[in-house]
Amino acid sequence: MTQPRIELLLALLGAAAMVLAAMATPWLKFVLTLALAKGIAVLGIMLLLRAGQVSFGHALYVALGAYTVAFLAPSMPDAALLLVAAALGTTVAGLLIGLFVSRYREIFFGMLNLALSMVFYSMLEKFYHYTRGTDGIRVPSLTVAGVPLDRVSYEWTIFGMALVLALGFGVFARVYLASPLGQALSAIKTRETRLDFMGVSSRNVLLSAYVLSALMAGCAGALIAMTSRHVTPLLAYWTASGELVFIAILGGAGGVLGPFLGAAAYELVRVYAAATVADMWQMILGAVLLLVILFARGGIWGLLSSRLQRGRVA
Amino acid sequence: MRALLEARGLRLAFGGVKAADGIDLDVMEHEFLAIIGPNGAGKTTFINMTTGYLKPQGGTITYSGAEITGRRPRDIVRRGVARSFQLPQLFSEHTVEENAALAIASREGIWSPFAPLLRPAWRQEARELLDRFGLLPVAGQRADALNEGTRKLADIAMAVALKPRLLLMDEPTSGVAAAEKMGIVETLVRVLRDARVTAVFVEHDMDVVERFADRVAVWSQGRIAALGPPAQVLADPAVQRDVIGIERPAAGVAHA
Numbered sequence: 310m311t312q313p314r315i316e317l318l319l320a321l322l323g324a325a326a327m328v329l330a331a332m333a334t335p336w337l338k339f340v341l342t343l344a345l346a347k348g349i350a351v352l353g354i355m356l357l358l359r360a361g362q363v364s365f366g367h368a369l370y371v372a373l374g375a376y377t378v379a380f381l382a383p384s385m386p387d388a389a390l391l392l393v394a395a396a397l398g399t400t401v402a403g404l405l406i407g408l409f410v411s412r413y414r415e416i417f418f419g420m421l422n423l424a425l426s427m428v429f430y431s432m433l434e435k436f437y438h439y440t441r442g443t444d445g446i447r448v449p450s451l452t453v454a455g456v457p458l459d460r461v462s463y464e465w466t467i468f469g470m471a472l473v474l475a476l477g478f479g480v481f482a483r484v485y486l487a488s489p490l491g492q493a494l495s496a497i498k499t500r501e502t503r504l505d506f507m508g509v510s511s512r513n514v515l516l517s518a519y520v521l522s523a524l525m526a527g528c529a530g531a532l533i534a535m536t537s538r539h540v541t542p543l544l545a546y547w548t549a550s551g552e553l554v555f556i557a558i559l560g561g562a563g564g565v566l567g568p569f570l571g572a573a574a575y576e577l578v579r580v581y582a583a584a585t586v587a588d589m590w591q592m593i594l595g596a597v598l599l600l601v602i603l604f605a606r607g608g609i610w611g612l613l614s615s616r617l618q619r620g621r622v623a
Numbered sequence: 624m625r626a627l628l629e630a631r632g633l634r635l636a637f638g639g640v641k642a643a644d645g646i647d648l649d650v651m652e653h654e655f656l657a658i659i660g661p662n663g664a665g666k667t668t669f670i671n672m673t674t675g676y677l678k679p680q681g682g683t684i685t686y687s688g689a690e691i692t693g694r695r696p697r698d699i700v701r702r703g704v705a706r707s708f709q710l711p712q713l714f715s716e717h718t719v720e721e722n723a724a725l726a727i728a729s730r731e732g733i734w735s736p737f738a739p740l741l742r743p744a745w746r747q748e749a750r751e752l753l754d755r756f757g758l759l760p761v762a763g764q765r766a767d768a769l770n771e772g773t774r775k776l777a778d779i780a781m782a783v784a785l786k787p788r789l790l791l792m793d794e795p796t797s798g799v800a801a802a803e804k805m806g807i808v809e810t811l812v813r814v815l816r817d818a819r820v821t822a823v824f825v826e827h828d829m830d831v832v833e834r835f836a837d838r839v840a841v842w843s844q845g846r847i848a849a850l851g852p853p854a855q856v857l858a859d860p861a862v863q864r865d866v867i868g869i870e871r872p873a874a875g876v877a878h879a
Contacts, residue, residue: 487739489728496714496725503712506674507729507785508700514733 313483315617316566320479323569324472331468335461338468342536344569344576345471349478350529351556351568353522356482358562359491360515361498362414365550366422369406369429370399370523372545374530376433379446379540388451388470388535395531396524403523404516411516414501426545433542445541448534467535474532475569478525482565485521494518526553555594559601561608570609627652627687627789627821628673628704634681635668635845642668643679644845650789650823655812657832657853658825660842660866666825667709669842670791673823674706675699686789705787709794709825711778713766719777720762723749726784749784755814756780772799772807779811783818790815792824796831804828808835829867833857841866 310318327345331338350371357364374395381394410421433440440446450457453466485491493514496504504511534540543549552575560571578597582590605612626649633646642665650656658666671677673684675696684692691699714722720741727745741749753759756776761769766777775795782790795811796804812835815822826832832839833853841849841862848866849856856862 484739485736488736489725489733489738489740490736492717492721492725492728492740493733495716499715499717500712503714503781504729505696506676506700506706506712507726507781508697509729509733510697517734517736 313487316483316564317480319566320476320569323566324476327472327573331465338464339536340576340580341573342464342468342471343533344572345468345475346529346532346536347553347556347576348560348569348572349471349475349532350526351553351560351572352478352482352565353525354553354557355562355565355568356485356494356518356522357515358557359486359494359498360518362515363419363554364422364522365419365547365554366424366426367522367526367553368545368547368549369422369426370403370526371530371533371549371553372426372429372433372540372542373402374399374527375534375540375544376440376446376530377527378531378534379448382448382451386449386452387455388453388467391451391535392470392528392531395527399527399530400520400524403520403527407516407519407523411512411519423547423550426550427547430542430545430547433545440542443542445539448538448540451535464536467532471532471536474528478528479565479569486565490514490517555598557608559598559608561605561610561612563607564610564614566613567608567610570613574609625652626650628823629685630669630673630682631685632682633669633672633679633684635665635672635677635679641665641845643672643682646682646845646847648840648847648850650821651838652788653819653821654837655815655821655835656823657836657839658823658842659827659829659832659839660848664842665845666842667793668845670706670793670823670825673699673791674704700785700787703786703788704791705782705785705789706791707775707779707782707793707795709797711771711774713769713774713777713781715767716765718763718765719753719758719769720746720749722766722777722781723752723762723784726781727752730785752780752784755810755817756783757810772803775799776807776810783814783820786818787820789821789823792822794825794827796826796828804831829857 327341331341350367354364354367377395377398378391381391385391406425410418413421434442458466493504493509497511497515501511530544556571556575557568559575561567578594579590582593601608628650630646630648633643635643646669660666668677672679675694678693683690686702686704691702714725717725724740724745727748728740750759750762753762758773758776758780761773769777779792779795796808799807808831836853838851839853839856840847841856843865849859849862857867
């Protein structure tokens, strides 16, 4: 079986396992929906990592997607339409900001993104009249295709949307990374100058990945708003951006399953660590990341894929 | 023959060092022009100015009748001027085949996010190209696993994949083991002649220059000190003394 087919099979098995887990333990549905949403956002981070660029500010797009839902929900309560609106808004924002930040590389790229996300955080916090500051905005009940749903049906619907989007973006990212455009991203990391001497604008290659990553983060933000039903400026805070990078390292940037494995592991470790040792869950997460950096540079997906390759060779 | 590239009065200085001090040069279509000269004479600077990496402080560069002075590298490449590098610029995490395919994709259009890089047509073209350069046996190897001679050839193969009319090569044989050198140059010249590519190459090995160049230009302190057929230029006592002296024994000694 070819590598893409194995990955697709693993993705479908993972999706089935999530559905079964959500059926067996209903409260896990909330955790898994958040994990899927964060996995989508991290998938975008992974595209940038392929070009050797780390964004410490992508929570900006998560928050923008979430606030788009919160602002529009009272007048347009349909979940699918809100998702489209969030995707459009963050794509445009990603394009405008990307035109600026794609000129920069490495630490400057990372810190510019961080700075812009903190500007957005401050705007959300200070413009109380519109955003209700740190109190945040409560997202009203949403409908699906014009039909109001009860709580359980609504949770399943948003969970299903997250699952379909995760699979859709995952398949797209896999195809994208194998395309000339995706391969040019890796070329930026190793020999950017050569790309320019082949007639390719490396800046535009990075910009295309940046816009895609903003779109993914925006959809993730919309899903988070629909799931938690409450948005606050903390969604744009720098620690939220750091969390996405944390998950990317934890899951591994070598394959499209990495972000989702990382997000699921992160959310589950956080929930169970917080439940067992309430004051020390950050320490446990930190220790997990330390172990990954020291012993599994490729993250969870790196461990898994190397085992799979060994199995195929044997 | 008509001039494909015309440089007129090119000037560029780095601080007080004149890397180009009024360069006038015509490169004729389909010729192989060698550039020789001591280190620091401005040979690479000429390539860098022609390919858009450096902007001259004065003078003009005209390619195929259109002025390209100071244009961006990718604009110049799209017009048909490619280059290879003294230190091979390969995508180290990609295989040799993928490197070639990326060059083909750059030429054909890189912006489709749905079709794979190694689509059948591009893969076939990449393999045919690598075969012409004798690189097919290493097509599946990562670029960072190759020896220097193979890296040089792969670097030039990527430039040829762009189907240029003019190819500028910066020391294509430097760092290559003496035993491999002539074989590599013969392969290279055969491929370029077949593709009817005009070539300008910076070279330190006078045997290579003598054997493969149609004309040779001698660079000295940012100027062209001599220009003509290799037999004539390399026999010039001033060139032998000032440029070749330490690199090549006097003609009589070499054949004694």
